Amino acid sequence: MNRMLPAALRAGDLPLIAVLLLLSLVPGWSGSPGSRGARGLSVTIRHGDEQYRYPLDRPRLIEIRGRDGIFIVRITNSTAAVIKSGCRSGFCLRMGPVSRAGEAIHCIPQRIAIVVAGGDPQFDAVSQ
Amino acid sequence: MNFTDFLERFSRAAPEQRAGYIAVMAALAAAVSLAERLIPLPLPGVKPGLANVVALILVAAGFWRAALSVTLLRTAAAAAVTGSLFTPGHLLALGGGCAAVLVMAAVARCRLLRCSLYGVSAAGAWAHTAVQLLIAGLLLVPLQTAVSLGRLLLPLAVGTGLVTAFAASILMGRSPGRRIFQKDRQ
Numbered sequence: 001m002n003r004m005l006p007a008a009l010r011a012g013d014l015p016l017i018a019v020l021l022l023l024s025l026v027p028g029w030s031g032s033p034g035s036r037g038a039r040g041l042s043v044t045i046r047h048g049d050e051q052y053r054y055p056l057d058r059p060r061l062i063e064i065r066g067r068d069g070i071f072i073v074r075i076t077n078s079t080a081a082v083i084k085s086g087c088r089s090g091f092c093l094r095m096g097p098v099s100r101a102g103e104a105i106h107c108i109p110q111r112i113a114i115v116v117a118g119g120d121p122q123f124d125a126v127s128q
Numbered sequence: 129m130n131f132t133d134f135l136e137r138f139s140r141a142a143p144e145q146r147a148g149y150i151a152v153m154a155a156l157a158a159a160v161s162l163a164e165r166l167i168p169l170p171l172p173g174v175k176p177g178l179a180n181v182v183a184l185i186l187v188a189a190g191f192w193r194a195a196l197s198v199t200l201l202r203t204a205a206a207a208a209v210t211g212s213l214f215t216p217g218h219l220l221a222l223g224g225g226c227a228a229v230l231v232m233a234a235v236a237r238c239r240l241l242r243c244s245l246y247g248v249s250a251a252g253a254w255a256h257t258a259v260q261l262l263i264a265g266l267l268l269v270p271l272q273t274a275v276s277l278g279r280l281l282l283p284l285a286v287g288t289g290l291v292t293a294f295a296a297s298i299l300m301g302r303s304p305g306r307r308i309f310q311k312d313r314q
Contacts, residue, residue, distance in 0.1 A: 008244065009244050009246055010247070011242050012243040012244075013244050016241060016250065016251060017246075017286060020254045024254070026278075
């Protein structure tokens with residue numbers, strides 16, 4: 001056997017490693033998970049039989065007159081949150097913001113549901 | 129007998145005797161692969177890739193077909209032990225491992241590149257991760273998500289490839305005076 005291992009790097013190693021690192025950046029040209037943000041995500045607000053849909057990447061305030069008073073949803077920084085509700089329990093206020101597809105806030109007394117939809121399906125982990 | 133002696137015997141063995149050597153090396157690689165699962169991972173999917181050390185050494189010594197056999201057996205054995213034979217996880221390991229061997233063999237045989245074990249290993253680790261992401265994008269997650277993950281995982285793969293090469297060089301013993309990648313012996 002005349003082929004054995006060299007002790008150190010050879011002339012072609014560093015250029016090859018540099019090319020590999022450059023190639024690694026190619027997938028980033030189409031956007032990383034972080035840079036994709038809320039593109040394609042939307043917030044669906046259901047109030048009784050009515051349903052409204054708003055893009056998650058455009059800030060706005062949505063005011064709805066519910067059974068127990070005014071209900072306000074704020075969309076900002078690619079998140080949606082309830083900032084005012086006339087309901088007695090206030091669980092919907094304490095839910096905090098939602099931003100990922102599938103996340104939802106429900107206010108049972110007001111009969112209002114806020115659901116984030118669209119975008120790529122999210123996953124917690126990939127098992128191998 | 130160290131691994132260098134073992135490889136020396138393998139290179140001198142008759143073709144019909146090589147199957148036994150390949151089985152031993154596959155068992156060794158599978159054991160390393162299973163032991164590697166016990167190491168806490170900094171990120172999901174990021175592993176040192178020590179299971180590829182045996183394949184890397186075989187490729188570096190010119191036995192890329194044997195390296196391919198070892199990879200096939202190693203992934204099957206590790207998957208059988210963990211109960212994941214023919215699952216997507218097994219397919220990921222198999223596809224990545226075979227791609228790594230083929231790319232390492234191509235880089236090793238290309239005289240124009242003039243790479244050492246480190247370059248060969250880095251290229252193999254990069255191909256390993258790239259093919260795994262491709263398979264994951266086709267079978268498990270949206271392709272765009274898999275491609276986006278590549279921006280994080282592919283540079284890390286180059287680093288783990290260098291770690292694998294370092295481990296291989298320790299296992300083989302550094303031999304400054306001897307050359308690698310000469311005439312193909314297969």
